Amino acid sequence: MRSVDNLARTIAAVDARLPLAARLLEELRARSLDEGGGVTRPSYGAGEQIGHDLMRAAATEAELAVTTDAAGNLYATLPGMDRATPRWISGSHFDSVPRGGNFDGAAGAVAALIAIMTLRDLGIRPRQDMVAMAIRAEECSSWFSGQHGGHLGSRAALGLLKPSELDTAIHLGTKRTLAQSIDDAGFDSVAVRRGPPLLSAGNVRGFIELHIEQGPVLVREEVSVAIVTSIRGTVRARDARCIGAYSHSGAVPQALRQDAVLATAELIHRVEQYCDQLRAAGDDVVFAIGRLHTDAAVDSLSKVPGDVRFTIDLRCQDANVLLPLNSLLQDYADEIGARRNVRFDLGKRAVAEPTAMDQAFRAVLQQQAGLLGLAAPEMPCGAGHDAAEFVRANIPSCMIFVRNTGESHNPDEYMELADFRDGILLLACFLLKMA
Amino acid sequence: MRSVDNLARTIAAVDARLPLAARLLEELRARSLDEGGGVTRPSYGAGEQIGHDLMRAAATEAELAVTTDAAGNLYATLPGMDRATPRWISGSHFDSVPRGGNFDGAAGAVAALIAIMTLRDLGIRPRQDMVAMAIRAEECSSWFSGQHGGHLGSRAALGLLKPSELDTAIHLGTKRTLAQSIDDAGFDSVAVRRGPPLLSAGNVRGFIELHIEQGPVLVREEVSVAIVTSIRGTVRARDARCIGAYSHSGAVPQALRQDAVLATAELIHRVEQYCDQLRAAGDDVVFAIGRLHTDAAVDSLSKVPGDVRFTIDLRCQDANVLLPLNSLLQDYADEIGARRNVRFDLGKRAVAEPTAMDQAFRAVLQQQAGLLGLAAPEMPCGAGHDAAEFVRANIPSCMIFVRNTGESHNPDEYMELADFRDGILLLACFLLKMA
Numbered sequence: 061m062r063s064v065d066n067l068a069r070t071i072a073a074v075d076a077r078l079p080l081a082a083r084l085l086e087e088l089r090a091r092s093l094d095e096g097g098g099v100t101r102p103s104y105g106a107g108e109q110i111g112h113d114l115m116r117a118a119a120t121e122a123e124l125a126v127t128t129d130a131a132g133n134l135y136a137t138l139p140g141m142d143r144a145t146p147r148w149i150s151g152s153h154f155d156s157v158p159r160g161g162n163f164d165g166a167a168g169a170v171a172a173l174i175a176i177m178t179l180r181d182l183g184i185r186p187r188q189d190m191v192a193m194a195i196r197a198e199e200c201s202s203w204f205s206g207q208h209g210g211h212l213g214s215r216a217a218l219g220l221l222k223p224s225e226l227d228t229a230i231h232l233g234t235k236r237t238l239a240q241s242i243d244d245a246g247f248d249s250v251a252v253r254r255g256p257p258l259l260s261a262g263n264v265r266g267f268i269e270l271h272i273e274q275g276p277v278l279v280r281e282e283v284s285v286a287i288v289t290s291i292r293g294t295v296r297a298r299d300a301r302c303i304g305a306y307s308h309s310g311a312v313p314q315a316l317r318q319d320a321v322l323a324t325a326e327l328i329h330r331v332e333q334y335c336d337q338l339r340a341a342g343d344d345v346v347f348a349i350g351r352l353h354t355d356a357a358v359d360s361l362s363k364v365p366g367d368v369r370f371t372i373d374l375r376c377q378d379a380n381v382l383l384p385l386n387s388l389l390q391d392y393a394d395e396i397g398a399r400r401n402v403r404f405d406l407g408k409r410a411v412a413e414p415t416a417m418d419q420a421f422r423a424v425l426q427q428q429a430g431l432l433g434l435a436a437p438e439m440p441c442g443a444g445h446d447a448a449e450f451v452r453a454n455i456p457s458c459m460i461f462v463r464n465t466g467e468s469h470n471p472d473e474y475m476e477l478a479d480f481r482d483g484i485l486l487l488a489c490f491l492l493k494m495a
Numbered sequence: 496m497r498s499v500d501n502l503a504r505t506i507a508a509v510d511a512r513l514p515l516a517a518r519l520l521e522e523l524r525a526r527s528l529d530e531g532g533g534v535t536r537p538s539y540g541a542g543e544q545i546g547h548d549l550m551r552a553a554a555t556e557a558e559l560a561v562t563t564d565a566a567g568n569l570y571a572t573l574p575g576m577d578r579a580t581p582r583w584i585s586g587s588h589f590d591s592v593p594r595g596g597n598f599d600g601a602a603g604a605v606a607a608l609i610a611i612m613t614l615r616d617l618g619i620r621p622r623q624d625m626v627a628m629a630i631r632a633e634e635c636s637s638w639f640s641g642q643h644g645g646h647l648g649s650r651a652a653l654g655l656l657k658p659s660e661l662d663t664a665i666h667l668g669t670k671r672t673l674a675q676s677i678d679d680a681g682f683d684s685v686a687v688r689r690g691p692p693l694l695s696a697g698n699v700r701g702f703i704e705l706h707i708e709q710g711p712v713l714v715r716e717e718v719s720v721a722i723v724t725s726i727r728g729t730v731r732a733r734d735a736r737c738i739g740a741y742s743h744s745g746a747v748p749q750a751l752r753q754d755a756v757l758a759t760a761e762l763i764h765r766v767e768q769y770c771d772q773l774r775a776a777g778d779d780v781v782f783a784i785g786r787l788h789t790d791a792a793v794d795s796l797s798k799v800p801g802d803v804r805f806t807i808d809l810r811c812q813d814a815n816v817l818l819p820l821n822s823l824l825q826d827y828a829d830e831i832g833a834r835r836n837v838r839f840d841l842g843k844r845a846v847a848e849p850t851a852m853d854q855a856f857r858a859v860l861q862q863q864a865g866l867l868g869l870a871a872p873e874m875p876c877g878a879g880h881d882a883a884e885f886v887r888a889n890i891p892s893c894m895i896f897v898r899n900t901g902e903s904h905n906p907d908e909y910m911e912l913a914d915f916r917d918g919i920l921l922l923a924c925f926l927l928k929m930a
Contacts, residue, residue: 096792157795202795274746292745298796308904309783310727310810310878311709314774321784322767328760339749348744349756351794352787352803357531359786360592360637361733361806362878363904368787371796375745443745443797469743469798 067431070492073178074485081174081484082477084114088154089162098159098471102233103197103204103212104132104241111154111166115173115194122177124192129258130251131216131242132196136173138180140188146265148186148494150175150487151193153213153446157202161473163272167462167480169194171270175488179495186495188265195446204238205298206230207408212238214446218453219257226253260453266421267450267457268490270483272475274443278463283435284479285486287425288459291441291448292344293379293414295386297372299407302327302397306358306366320368321354323400330392335374338385344377345385346442372406377440379413386411415448418456421490425458428489434482460486502866505927508613509920516609516919517912519549523589524597533594533906537668538632538639538647539567539676546589546601550608550629557612559627564693565686566651566677567631571608573615575623581700583621583929585610585922586628588648588881592637596908598707602897602915604629606705610923614930621930623700630881639673640733641665642843647673649881653888654692661688695888701856702885702892703925705918707910709878713898718870719914720921722860723894726876726883727779728814728849730821732807734842737762737832741793741801755803756789758835765827770809773820779812780820781877807841812875814848821846850883853891856925860893863924869917895921 092107094100101107112134119126119136127135140147152168172192179190196213197203204212208229215221226249229238239249278286304318328349335347352370359365372389376382386409393404422438429436441459450457462483466472527542529535536542547569554561554571562570575582587603607627614625631648632638639647643664650656661684664673674684713721739753763784770782787805794800807824811817821844828839857873864871876894885892897918901907 157797159793199797201797274743275748276751277748294745296796306905308709308878309785309808310729310781312781312877313710313712314770314781316711317783319783321787322763322782325760325763325767325784328757329764332757332760335749346745346747346749347757348752348754348799349760350744350789350796350798350800351791352756352789352800353791354785354787356786356788358594360904361731361785361808362592362634362636363785364783365785365787373744373796442747443743469795470741 069182070178070488071485073181074174074481074488076181077174077177078481080118081170081480084118084170085162085166088114088166094159096159099156099162100158100160101154101156103155103200104231104245108155108196109245111169112194115169119173119192122180124176124180128247129217130248131213132245132247133213133217134194136176136192138176138186138190140186140190142187143189145188146263147189147191148265148491149191149193150268150491151195152269152271153195153198155197155199157199157469159471160469161466161471163464163473163475164274164469165198167272167475168270171480171484171487174484175491178488179491184492184495190491190495198446200229201296201298203232204229205232208238209410210412210444211446211449214449216252217257217259218449219255219260220449220453221252223253261455264455266418266494267447267455268421268459268487269445269447270460270462270487271445272464272473273461274464274469277439278461279465281437283437284463284482285434285436286439286461287422287429287436288417288441288461289438290377290414290416291445292375292377292443293382294412294444295372295374295382296410297406300370300372301405301407302368302402303405304366304402307364309362309364312364317364318366318401319364320402321365323396323402324368324370327392327396327404331389334388338381343381344440345381346375348373375442377414382414412444412448415451417458421456421458424493425460425486425490428493429486432485432489434486436486504617505613505923506920508616509609509916509923511616512609512612513916515553516605516915519553519605520597520601523549523601529594531594534591534597535593535595536589536591538590538635539666539680543590543631544680546604547629550604554608554627557615559611559615563682564652565683566648567680567682568648568652569629571611571627573611573621573625575621575625577622578624580623581698582624582626583700583926584626584628585703585926586630587704587706588630588633590632590634592634592904594906595904596901596906598899598908598910599709599904600633602707602910603705606915606919606922609919610926613923614926619927619930625926625930633881635664636731636733638667639664640667643673644845645847645879646881646884649884651687652692652694653884654690654695655884655888656687658688696890699890701853701929702882702890703856703894703922704880704882705895705897705922706880707899707908708896709899709904712874713896714900716872718872719898719917720869720871721874721896722857722864722871723852723876723896724873725812725849725851726880727810727812727878728817729847729879730807730809730817730844732841732844735805735807736840736842737803737837738840739801739837742799744797744799747799752799753801753836754799755837756800758831758837759803759805762827762831762839766824769823773816778816779875780816781810783808810877812849817849847879847883850886852893856891856893859928860895860921860925863928864921867920867924869921871921
């Protein structure tokens with residue numbers, strides 16, 4: 061059979077499954093709506109579980125083998141002829157940020173399921189297992205405070221989770237530890253703690269994640285999909301704080317105050333200015349303070365604020381820029397704190413180094429995009445993803461971006477079904493090539 | 496009788512009442528403790544009412560005439576021989592900021608009561624009524640949001656309260672309007688609205704307020720009391736806001752973001768720097784952002800923040816500095832907002848011009864302090880007080896400060912009983928001279 065016929069059959073098979081893809085995403089959306097706008101699917105919470113339940117039912121219906129691991133990650137497998145050959149995995153997460161968009165994560169999990177179904181529909185008997193994975197708790201930085209390294213579901217599956225994180229990651233809503241949250245959801249934190257992990261470089265050949273783009277680049281370039289070159293590293297502080305002293309906002313001379321807000325405003329503004337300089341010099345860096353709160357139990361219009369809590373999120377493609385920036389942040393805080401008679405406690409900063417996507421996989425994606433007639437430019441990825449954890453576990457990985465017309469972590473996030481189809485086609489063709 | 500004998504009799508009479516003063520303040524403290532530290536006495540709430548109840552009982556016991564006005568201000572009167580002659584009033588407030596100190600306000604109300612009792616104990620038959628006043632809702636900026644001009648109790652008594660404020664001031668805890676809060680407390684908002692006010696320049700000869708100092712100046716100068724020269728004017732915004740747009744904190748290029756926190760940090764830092772320049776040039780100005788919050792229902796470590804709410808408190812002795820600074824604040828907000836593609840809505844700004852204390856009264860206070868052997872330096876007042884409202888109603892006024900060893904609007908606020916005695920002695924001698 062000529063390859064053009066193969067391609068036509070693949071396209072027809074994907075198109076046959078596309079209504080299911082749309083239905084799964086729509087049902088997930090409808091069942092996890094937030095009254096305040098967008099969807100809310102807490103890690104190890106109800107909305108995330110709805111996604112897993114939908115995927116389990118659809119995979120079972122399609123006669124894929126469905127399993128879960130100790131941390132609750134779900135696997136829908138088209139078994140290979142040799143089960144011992146390292147498997148291929150595609151997947152993403154079902155949880156969301158509070159009042160987030162419907163497609164961040166869910167699109168990639170559904171795309172993986174549809175692509176693996178397509179392989180089965182085409183009658184492929186792959187050499188190794190071909191697996192669609194629904195990953196837990198990728199958005200855990202929005203849901204778990206305390207000490208943890210993020211991406212809890214994939215890191216548990218890959219053995220990257222430190223046992224201590226099971227006890228120090230605390231769910232913001234339920235106040236339960238990660239271990240308790242895993243057990244509450246019906247899984248087995250004891251087995252997570254004990255190991256060995258299910259996935260490793262020895263038993264996974266490669267990982268591919270489809271994800272909506274979380275920025276406006278594809279919209280501006282007017283293309284439906286892109287191939288990711290690397291994932292930005294991050295420095296993140298969840299529990300940064302500035303401690304000054306409360307006093308009367310009129311009666312205490314300014315020089316004698318210990319004003320936590322004025323100190324924090326200076327720190328933020330100086331870090332921003334430094335990042336501006338880095339970008340002007342051609343470096344890649346972005347900076348945000350997502351949460352910033354004086355103490356609502358004590359603060360008042362007429363008090364000098366004595367306490368401010370905030371988060372820090374610095375991201376960069378280049379470890380040689382990111383790591384010195386992390387040090388500079390502390391230097392600024394120390395200098396400003398000493399000068400203003402306040403104390404900055406930036407708390408634990410989680411550092412994730414930038415991760416490169418596999419060159420050979422990217423070449424295959426380019427080739428398949430060419431066959432499909434898709435532009436598919438290469439671009440860096442600004443956000444963290446489970447794919448980065450697979451790279452950290454020495455599993456070669458790659459990513460496909462799908463155009464998002466409304467940004468991300470935002471109720472306005474939106475993906476056209478036609479763009480999603482392009483992404484699933486590219487994913488399915490890639491997996492066919494690898495199967 | 497020689498004046499030195501009069502002075503000795505006055506001192507003895509004050510000292511005889513001093514245990515009552517201490518007992519009233521201690522009972523008030525014990526009954527309004529906040530579990531989080533300090534005391535909490537909401538305007539038109541339980542803690543404030545405890546102060547009024549204690550004052551009513553003590554005044555009744557001492558055979559003073561006790562009345563209230565429509566807004567719930569309480570008056571303990573030693574009747575004059577001619578009830579039609581404009582009265583003298585001394586007083587202060589019983590409410591506090593959340594987790595505030597016990598003496599801010601309460602010391603002045605208790606001092607007024609003790610001083611009027613002393614006049615009675617000395618057998619004085621004053622020409623005009625001599626009145627101790629417990630004022631409502633001086634700390635209302637900590638308790639009522641929405642549109643209002645502050646100092647609600649004294650402004651109601653003086654006819655300075657606009658009827659609309661009865662409906663637009665909203666209690667932060669109960670969500671009741673000021674009118675409803677007045678009625679809930681057992682008073683008569685309809686009468687407040689209808690008028691005429693109880694107090695006016697025609698029926699009040701003068702007003703004197705004793706208050707703890709709310710800064711550290713008397714501690715540094717090692718004196719127990721001071722005489723106030725003027726009260727700083729204020730520009731206050733209770734509901735300032737910066738509106739940007741939420742987006743992903745990694746994936747959106749920095750230049751395309753609409754980050755409300757980075758914009759607000761720049762505004763705060765620039766206003767602070769400008770105030771530093773004013774002070775360096777010899778002007779008097781202080782600046783604080785007492786409350787600062789991203790939206791806890793939406794914010795997240797991994798989102799660019801799209802909304803920040805904050806308060807602004809600028810204070811200055813000189814209207815020629817304060818009013819241009821208020822304009823500059825808006826100019827800065829407009830410029831930063833346009834440049835960063837966010838929108839600042841600073842909300843209604845309440846402007847109170849600086850108010851001077853009466854020169855002749857200050858001279859009498861100096862004279863009496865000299866007789867008592869008290870240093871009593873003159874100093875400006877950084878905080879707003881009800882005395883400023885009496886001045887705005889064209890009633891000549893003055894203030895006595897008492898040393899506070901722990902700052903104010905703060906659980907660490909502290910006043911030594913010996914310093915309080917000096918303050919009450921000065922107040923009683925002043926009122927004797929005026930009676």
